[in-house]
Amino acid sequence: MQASAVGSVQERFPDLPVVAQPTRDQIPTMWVPADSAREVLRFLKTEIAQPYAMLYDLTAIDERMRLKRDGQPASDFTIVYHLLSFARNQYVRVKAALREDRLSAPSISNIWPAANWYEREIWDLFGIVFEGHPHLERLIMPKTWVGHPLRKDHAARATEMGPFRLPKDKEEREQEALRFRPEDWGMRSSHDGTDFIFLNVGPQHPGTHGVLRIVLQLDGEEIVDAVPEIGFHHRGAEKMGERQSWHTYIPYTDRIDYLGGVMNNFAYLTAVEKLAGIEVPPRAQVIRVMLAELFRIISHLVWYGTFAQDLGQMSPVFYTFNDRERAFAIIEAICGARMHPNWFRIGGVAQDLARGWDAMMRDFIAYFPPRLREYDREVLANRIFKARTVGVGGCTTEEAIEWGVTGPNLRATGFEWDFRKKQPYSGYDNFEFDIPTAQTGDCYGRALVRVEEMRQSLRIIQQCMDNMPEGPYKSLNSLASPPLKERTMHDIETLITHFLSVGWGPVIPPGEALGAIEATKGNNGYYLVSDGGTTSYRTRIRTPSFAHIQMLPLLCRGGMIPDLLAILGSLDYVLADIDR
Amino acid sequence: MISPHPIAALIGILIVVLSIASGLIWIERRLLALWQDRYGPNRVGPFGLFQVLADTIKLLAKEDWIPPFADKPVFIIAPAIIMVTVLMSFAVLPVAPGIIISDLSVALLFFLAMSSLGVYSIVLAGWASDNKYSLLGGLRAAAQMLSYEVFMGLSLMGIVLLAGSFSLTDIVHAQQRIWFIVPQFLGFLLFLVAGLAETRRLPFDLPEAESELVAGFHSEYSGMKFGMFFVGEYLGITLISAMITILFFGGWMGPVLPPIVWFLIKTFFFLGLFILIRASLPRPRFDQLMAWAWKLMLPLALANLLVTGAVLLAFYR
Numbered sequence: 001m002q003a004s005a006v007g008s009v010q011e012r013f014p015d016l017p018v019v020a021q022p023t024r025d026q027i028p029t030m031w032v033p034a035d036s037a038r039e040v041l042r043f044l045k046t047e048i049a050q051p052y053a054m055l056y057d058l059t060a061i062d063e064r065m066r067l068k069r070d071g072q073p074a075s076d077f078t079i080v081y082h083l084l085s086f087a088r089n090q091y092v093r094v095k096a097a098l099r100e101d102r103l104s105a106p107s108i109s110n111i112w113p114a115a116n117w118y119e120r121e122i123w124d125l126f127g128i129v130f131e132g133h134p135h136l137e138r139l140i141m142p143k144t145w146v147g148h149p150l151r152k153d154h155a156a157r158a159t160e161m162g163p164f165r166l167p168k169d170k171e172e173r174e175q176e177a178l179r180f181r182p183e184d185w186g187m188r189s190s191h192d193g194t195d196f197i198f199l200n201v202g203p204q205h206p207g208t209h210g211v212l213r214i215v216l217q218l219d220g221e222e223i224v225d226a227v228p229e230i231g232f233h234h235r236g237a238e239k240m241g242e243r244q245s246w247h248t249y250i251p252y253t254d255r256i257d258y259l260g261g262v263m264n265n266f267a268y269l270t271a272v273e274k275l276a277g278i279e280v281p282p283r284a285q286v287i288r289v290m291l292a293e294l295f296r297i298i299s300h301l302v303w304y305g306t307f308a309q310d311l312g313q314m315s316p317v318f319y320t321f322n323d324r325e326r327a328f329a330i331i332e333a334i335c336g337a338r339m340h341p342n343w344f345r346i347g348g349v350a351q352d353l354a355r356g357w358d359a360m361m362r363d364f365i366a367y368f369p370p371r372l373r374e375y376d377r378e379v380l381a382n383r384i385f386k387a388r389t390v391g392v393g394g395c396t397t398e399e400a401i402e403w404g405v406t407g408p409n410l411r412a413t414g415f416e417w418d419f420r421k422k423q424p425y426s427g428y429d430n431f432e433f434d435i436p437t438a439q440t441g442d443c444y445g446r447a448l449v450r451v452e453e454m455r456q457s458l459r460i461i462q463q464c465m466d467n468m469p470e471g472p473y474k475s476l477n478s479l480a481s482p483p484l485k486e487r488t489m490h491d492i493e494t495l496i497t498h499f500l501s502v503g504w505g506p507v508i509p510p511g512e513a514l515g516a517i518e519a520t521k522g523n524n525g526y527y528l529v530s531d532g533g534t535t536s537y538r539t540r541i542r543t544p545s546f547a548h549i550q551m552l553p554l555l556c557r558g559g560m561i562p563d564l565l566a567i568l569g570s571l572d573y574v575l576a577d578i579d580r
Numbered sequence: 581m582i583s584p585h586p587i588a589a590l591i592g593i594l595i596v597v598l599s600i601a602s603g604l605i606w607i608e609r610r611l612l613a614l615w616q617d618r619y620g621p622n623r624v625g626p627f628g629l630f631q632v633l634a635d636t637i638k639l640l641a642k643e644d645w646i647p648p649f650a651d652k653p654v655f656i657i658a659p660a661i662i663m664v665t666v667l668m669s670f671a672v673l674p675v676a677p678g679i680i681i682s683d684l685s686v687a688l689l690f691f692l693a694m695s696s697l698g699v700y701s702i703v704l705a706g707w708a709s710d711n712k713y714s715l716l717g718g719l720r721a722a723a724q725m726l727s728y729e730v731f732m733g734l735s736l737m738g739i740v741l742l743a744g745s746f747s748l749t750d751i752v753h754a755q756q757r758i759w760f761i762v763p764q765f766l767g768f769l770l771f772l773v774a775g776l777a778e779t780r781r782l783p784f785d786l787p788e789a790e791s792e793l794v795a796g797f798h799s800e801y802s803g804m805k806f807g808m809f810f811v812g813e814y815l816g817i818t819l820i821s822a823m824i825t826i827l828f829f830g831g832w833m834g835p836v837l838p839p840i841v842w843f844l845i846k847t848f849f850f851l852g853l854f855i856l857i858r859a860s861l862p863r864p865r866f867d868q869l870m871a872w873a874w875k876l877m878l879p880l881a882l883a884n885l886l887v888t889g890a891v892l893l894a895f896y897r
Contacts, residue, residue: 206790385862
């Protein structure tokens, strides 16, 4: 199985210089020439036995400052394609090397529609041109931005960029760039004598749950087309990953999916620990699982209440936020913070569980199921709620995979795929739980899946409580950070080691790894490249919301404005998770 | 029974109605808070009673801004229309024996006419704002009102048949033996739904639909012009509750307590019901709302009228 993807490619393209690269995460990785990447990817998607159906992620690396690339083909910029095969239950990583004098590669947006935004993002942040792309515009940065921020020679801080000035002519240029022209968005203003209305939804709109802008092309109230615009919430999290040490980047991850709390730490640290080769002790694993599942409930509660509110139901949001507050009380007791606990550490967690945590958790497990039943009656069984959601915004499993949809939104189409079961991490294979699915793929199906997931999360938490192992809460590996205090005060050697690993942070061996987990909203993956330093060389954050929002036009075409709100609510996205 | 002078009744009813409407804002916020596990306004005055007063002062002190792109005269007149039409309807309501401003013989028709005129306020506001969200809100309002007016009138015709009069006083008197809720239960349900739609309250708040259209027809309104829409909505709820009391629940009639107290008790009961409905239901989609009006409500109203007429013909001729 291991080499078979690379082997098949070599067999199919005998003339191609395909170079296999060993990686820390054991994902089959191959280098192919950029000009042939499209053919190789098409082969992997359609022709190979047990094909790689999903374009999981697509990103780039600026390799010009790399020191330790032993054995890899020469490259200034590398495009990295991550594909996922459900039949094989395996990823494959395809890399295409580019030289600085010719930064272009063929677009694969006609193979995977989901590649559209990913390629725009790469053009925006790295300046790599994709030939044949239908609409290669900036996606994340403003249209008037100069430069490509994820290049190594681009400043990371505003203070490195000189003072900000806004003279009259620049102001006018900026204003002009904001002018709305339907043609720029790929829309026509009239058709067959009908003039369309263009309705600007957001970036400030109560229904978009954050700074998301959607331009609607309307015929009456019917949606002809919708074009989402993102980037308003962009904070350069990936760029910051290249500046912060491995350890001090953890709090930044908290703020990616800001409703997911430790779930973000979890994905990031899975990747870091793969790179460092750290084995997390059993107690820390179970603690991680327990808190992650509690955060899954917390995140789903926000979704539940706000979804009902999007449909005009006023009260549920107060009830669910109330319950969320009770869950936060536990999080606060254990971690000391609520939404952004920053509590997982490289090799374990920050501290052992607080005394009395089990009593609090037990109270919550007893309290919550009756509330869920009440919400079922109030929301899911409500006939108006059903009328608004059943059959609205549906998609098939094939479409979902095509667009890179993961998590509850994928399971709502009837496809039982949960990374906790299929690719167990942190000991998820020791737990008993079901994977809820729905068959319809519509807004109602997504709601059913999430509600049932909360029950399953409770089951997992219960098992964590019943079987909490004893032992250390952090690995004794020398790269685990910060090192345990009680082990440092013995002699000068231990003190110096501690001093260095707190001051500089751990030095992670060179290599690359993808750490992907089943986060609250879908698959959240951190693709980290280490050059053997105290910071990551490249931090790529693959978020579920990005893929989900890209699919929005497909879901809402032909619907009405209220349907758009129902679809947005049912997708459960977070803007920071889209823009990073 | 001594009737007060019509002018005295006018002033009295105006004051009472306006204070009920504004008091209702406080009641609604407190009740919603109670049902939603939170506090609601409880800082200004005892139990937060003066919150409305504080809000009114705030609204009055705010800049009364008219967007430069708006159709100015229409923009100004729109919020006045809703206040006027709703207040006019109160003129024909018999609150208690003799306490009525104008005992019209066609009071019911007058009420229906005024409520139909009220929609102009919403439509004109949506139009004059020259904002796409407002326009969509106005369009929704026009379509919604049109569909719901139709069976609103029809749902009341059964009562007219039973009472043999359009006069609200006569209708109350006709309920001496039995409240019309019993023979006209279907009519009551239809009127309740139509009344909800008429006041544009959840689940019929499509014209403003906060989560979709951001406030719909009154997105552009600020200061006291917004305040008029706001109070107009609460006046509307009070009006519909009072009408339900008069038409189906024997108006002021009841044992022991004075008539006006009975009238208030019944009216407040329905006010509470309206608030409870708002707290519990989601909002249907526009086309579903229309489909229900034309495909379900209208035939039911017609059937109700037909059956009532047939029964009357058969037994009471």
